[in-house]
Amino acid sequence: MTSADAARQQKGTRPFSRFEWIVSGRYLRARRSDAFISVIAALTMIGIAIGVATLIVVMSVMNGFRDELLSKILGLNGHFTAFPIEETFDDYEAVRDRLEGVDGVVSAVAFVEGQALVTGTYNSTGANVRGMTLADIEKLPLLYSSTLAGGWDDWDDLQGVAIGSRMASQLGVTVGDTITIVTPDGPRTPLGSTPQIRSYPVNVVFDVGMVEFDSLFIFMPIRAAQTYFRLYEDRLREGMEEPDIMASDEEIDAAYERIYTATAVEVFLNDPDATWDMQLELEQAAGRPMVFTDWQRRNATFFSALQVERVVMFTILSMIVLVAAFNIISSLVMLVKDKGADIAVLRTMGATRSSIMRIFCITGTAIGFIGTIAGFLLGLVLAVNAEAIRAWVSNVIGVALFPPEVFMLSQLPSRVDALEVTVVLVMALGLSFLATLYPAWRAAQYDPVEALRYE
Incomplete structure (x- = not known):
């Protein structure tokens, strides 16, 4: 091996080198022969985006409901009510x-x-x-x-x-x-x-x-x-x-x-x-002598139910992101099988197993990252304009969505919580990264001789 080849190999072993980003970018771009795999990757992005957006909108609306109900209830009823004995x-x-x-x-x-x-x-x-x-x-x-x-x-x-x-x-x-x-x-x-x-x-x-x-x-x-x-x-x-x-x-x-x-x-x-x-x-x-009753005890059952509902809804809707993350696994497994010959060529040119693994980790994580960012932007737009969208949809279909008689409020409230949004984004990105590990590991285990035997 020449000194130039050794230098290239050493450069290729550095974490997320330019070579790895270039190869990952080529795998992300659609070509005619890879159209089916690219469609699966696009659908995976859409699934992650929908899951993230749904989580942000639902949690924001539930936060808005809690805050609005709390402000209304405590706007007319005190934090303490004192009754004479x-x-x-x-x-x-x-x-x-x-x-x-x-x-x-x-x-x-x-x-x-x-x-x-x-x-x-x-x-x-x-x-x-x-x-x-x-x-x-x-x-x-x-x-x-x-x-x-x-x-x-x-x-x-x-x-x-x-x-x-x-x-x-x-x-x-x-x-x-x-x-x-x-x-x-x-x-x-x-x-x-x-x-x-x-x-x-x-x-x-x-x-x-x-x-x-x-x-x-x-x-x-x-x-x-x-x-x-x-x-x-x-x-x-x-x-x-x-x-x-x-x-x-x-x-x-x-x-x-x-x-x-x-x-x-x-x-x-x-x-x-x-x-x-x-x-x-x-x-x-x-x-x-007076009996003091605070608002937390007066409304304990109601606000406890709201809290339980928030946790349950977050858990259930997180499954959407989890399913989309499993789609990353399937799309990467198909991509690895389709690129078996390319992986063998890269190995013969000096790419290490860790470099191959990082290439496919970058590819899968990029799918999750793009979907997460798209879902984040879509979720913010929907959460901020929740009431306007509700009113528009109600006028179009002629049916009252979220009727006040049922939900107790005349408008659909929404409050975006920065911490909850951060948790959703970190969860989506984390699941996207974890989903890439197994396909990337399988790609790194390819034997160049076996892969090129019938080529």
């Missing part, structure tokens, strides 16, 4: 202010809540009626800024209500119309309780973008709600004597004062995940 909760404003002064608390709101039947122009439905002051409503940006019709001006002084857009559509009412609210727990008579029936004008129609809230909740001024649900008691004023049965209404009103109570206080934190650290401090700051 005693039946009377007349110091709710003082408790609210004390809780709001704790470090790490963004705001606290007191509210009155009850279930009722609501009747409109065309229909009736059940509702969750919640009474709040305007100052507390302003602490809920999701609600305060979601007004579709009407306004919150003079909210505390009015006897009107705010209802969700879906409830308004179901009842056939809008701003200025009247709804009737009915609850069975009304005034008590010798014959039992009578229904409490009152009519209220609609002052606000809101749309927070979550079906549950837009079709279920009714908000009214807290004083109106306390009166409607009879959350008050008349106490004899300090220093006053109980009037006799012949006293006038004016004397009775002067002797008694009406004390209003609330249902609970909701607390909003800077860090939603700090509930375990904050609970003891909030219990001490309340200044009275």
Whole structure:
């Protein structure tokens, strides 16, 4: 062997030399005699691209669902809900202010809540009626800024209500119309309780973008709600004597004062995940016995189901990439058999077994790399424009995809997570590389003499 041949052989043994890249590139380019193998390689690229894109889109949509549901749920419901242990909760404003002064608390709101039947122009439905002051409503940006019709001006002084857009559509009412609210727990008579029936004008129609809230909740001024649900008691004023049965209404009103109570206080934190650290401090700051329930315990089953679904979907959809990686094995095995004579010639010219192995590793990995990058770009485009694509497809086929009544959100959310995308890309590239090892090893084992015997 001449010194030039030795130099060429030494150059060929270096990892991923120019010679190996050139040969791998020739094997990747389609020729008429290799058309079938090239078609298989192209289909393998498409399979990897589809698998990667599907993983990115599905995981992004599931991330968007979780974030959107979390923001909606915690936009109206606090990270903590504090319920009084005693039946009377007349110091709710003082408790609210004390809780709001704790470090790490963004705001606290007191509210009155009850279930009722609501009747409109065309229909009736059940509702969750919640009474709040305007100052507390302003602490809920999701609600305060979601007004579709009407306004919150003079909210505390009015006897009107705010209802969700879906409830308004179901009842056939809008701003200025009247709804009737009915609850069975009304005034008590010798014959039992009578229904409490009152009519209220609609002052606000809101749309927070979550079906549950837009079709279920009714908000009214807290004083109106306390009166409607009879959350008050008349106490004899300090220093006053109980009037006799012949006293006038004016004397009775002067002797008694009406004390209003609330249902609970909701607390909003800077860090939603700090509930375990904050609970003891909030219990001490309340200044009275209260039961604190955090959002994680209230929605534990729901968010656990979402997490399990994310893991299962990732595992199942990863199989698409795995199947495409097996296609790399089949296409490389066919390529190795087709290029048996070429491998023998390269071996006789001084190419080592490791060089032959690297050539086919580069070829297979390039197929996986191109497919992964194509899938990455396609997945990003689809994930970023998920809602626009959903709306377009729904209009074309005339069928509502992801109906809000089922998925609870009025739009299809999507959030691309950089870490998850990185994991998907690394997994696809890793599987593509591993799939090349066996065919490349088989190619490196070719005996030049046997391969060229019948040529």
